[in-house]
Amino acid sequence: MSGSLPIALDAMGGDKAPHSVIHGARLALREYPNLKFRFYGDSAVIEPVIRKIKELRDISEVVHTEEVVEMHDKASVALRQRKNSSMRLAINAVSKKEACAVVSAGNTGALMATAKYVFKTLNGIARPAITATIPAHQRRVVLLDMGANVDCTAEHLAQFAVMGDAYARVVLGLEKPKVALLNVGAEDSKGHELVQSAHQLIKDSMHQINYVGFVEGNDILEGTVDVVVTDGFTGNITLKTAEGSARLIFNALKDAIQSSFWAKIGYMLAKPAISVALRKFDPRRNNGAILLGLNGIAVKSHGGTDAKGFAHAIQVAAKLVEQDINNKIIEELKQTAIKATVVSHSGTVQPLRVSETIN
């Protein structure tokens, strides 16, 4: 996409809003100088700040609203009763073509429900999936669904595999990403009916994907594959556990270093090398998950992040717009349908289980 990249920002969402949002916008320009911003929220608070930032002054527009989605609002309440909220107006801007994408650090459930309602799902996708890359051993790994759908069918998982494949090609620049289903063992016979059916469906109908079968929990961060597909229940718990585990180790090390004089000295010496090594685990550098599978790009930022973290979420949105993620998914889904009807490993015509859900 040439020219400018207008992004709609929910300026009131997140613990440190609107400052994290405004300064995040400023920082995001370093990587994407063609960004423009539409800030949605209380103009009395936002405008004075923007006026002082010369990088933002000429490329920003503020759309005033005093309504906000609260963190405790139920998704249904946000959807029905917050029609003039900063979040809702920012989402509407994308469907009105006033912006290419929306970024919000607000209430996750509200953002999911509202974006799904306003954008609708892509043709061929039944459910959107929360998707992001996470730092693993010597590579980044795409994980989906991170929590949008606690109940999934095999067809949903197969569609997630297509979306994850497209995401890895676009965001990680891989030609043939290795795509896998998360399971309790790598053998074909392992797991419950859901993963068994999804496994068969992907193998039978999605020959355009480099599907490598099942992987286990430890494989995610060992980086044995590029895309890990799972249901939103497992994905959400897995991601939060991985974060919790990393935090536990960091805190234990921090306590250890504080516990002795020599350890403190030692840490000071090792600090430069350690800081470099741990940079990739910085939550701010991993901030920004897309609600993938919708007719519009909506990126969720962590609610507690600062300007640097919010900037990363904006950059994720910009990259997905530039790389035209949604058309790539649609193209790939078409291949699935065609291949599934025309060819199979056994030479017979395959049942159209995936394409049935496409049309």
Added chain:
Amino acid sequence: MSGSLPIALDAMGGDKAPHSVIHGARLALREYPNLKFRFYGDSAVIEPVIRKIKELRDISEVVHTEEVVEMHDKASVALRQRKNSSMRLAINAVSKKEACAVVSAGNTGALMATAKYVFKTLNGIARPAITATIPAHQRRVVLLDMGANVDCTAEHLAQFAVMGDAYARVVLGLEKPKVALLNVGAEDSKGHELVQSAHQLIKDSMHQINYVGFVEGNDILEGTVDVVVTDGFTGNITLKTAEGSARLIFNALKDAIQSSFWAKIGYMLAKPAISVALRKFDPRRNNGAILLGLNGIAVKSHGGTDAKGFAHAIQVAAKLVEQDINNKIIEELKQTAIKATVVSHSGTVQPLRVSETIN
């Protein structure tokens, strides 16, 4: 239990067997001097080693068999065609009252299937659950099921809650352990039908348990509760992801330390303090998971562990025998049934959903 504690050991199970098993037995005596051992396996290999270890010489018996369960054997094959294997004979020893518990580092699926077949489940328990404690922030946490049951019903999860409660009281010495269900959010409305039904069932019928509701993935290692209950699919993936996450951080730090001269010096200074802090994460100190809910104690050791790790698995078995874990579960299940029929928060008679599965 007074007097000696005879333990049956599958001397041929595990990558480093039989040496890890024999020396593990020797090391386990340090904490439990009243242990006795029955080693099952190739006596031509085992006996010469034992004869050289004076602590073991007089308290060990070797039962010869040349049959072994291979790591690639399917559970069904192990059960039907390995009736004279070291694993099977060691399990049989418990049902014949020749030993109080069995410990094996062999094929997990085979051990689960065989132990379940030989021991049968406890009265009131439909399915056994793989259970162990894991190191969390400032406490140890009981996690179950770690992978025995990829499909669970609400009744299974409710029974796991009772077993986990008894396990935490026995192994962690807690009077009123906080028991929680793993979910994607802490609010009552979150999650899929399975956790919703289990939540209701535990709240309605299990007043003897200090049930605190839902926790999220990050809560496991933050140590917000003592017992985390989940299905075997989620539990297995969660545990392996947590281990993978810890390993990723350790490896990144190791590389960082190797990357510069000053970092190496710094690490040497900090090493004593760090070693102490990280000791609790040593996989060997966390080795040993019980297949909880059977009429007999079967502890699974990690297949790749060494003597120190295997010793820990034996000590887990010894503790569970001494503390009479199974009778405590049975007692607690009885309370559930009685309370569920007699009293409820609303004063009405509760449906006997749990106790129906008990009898």
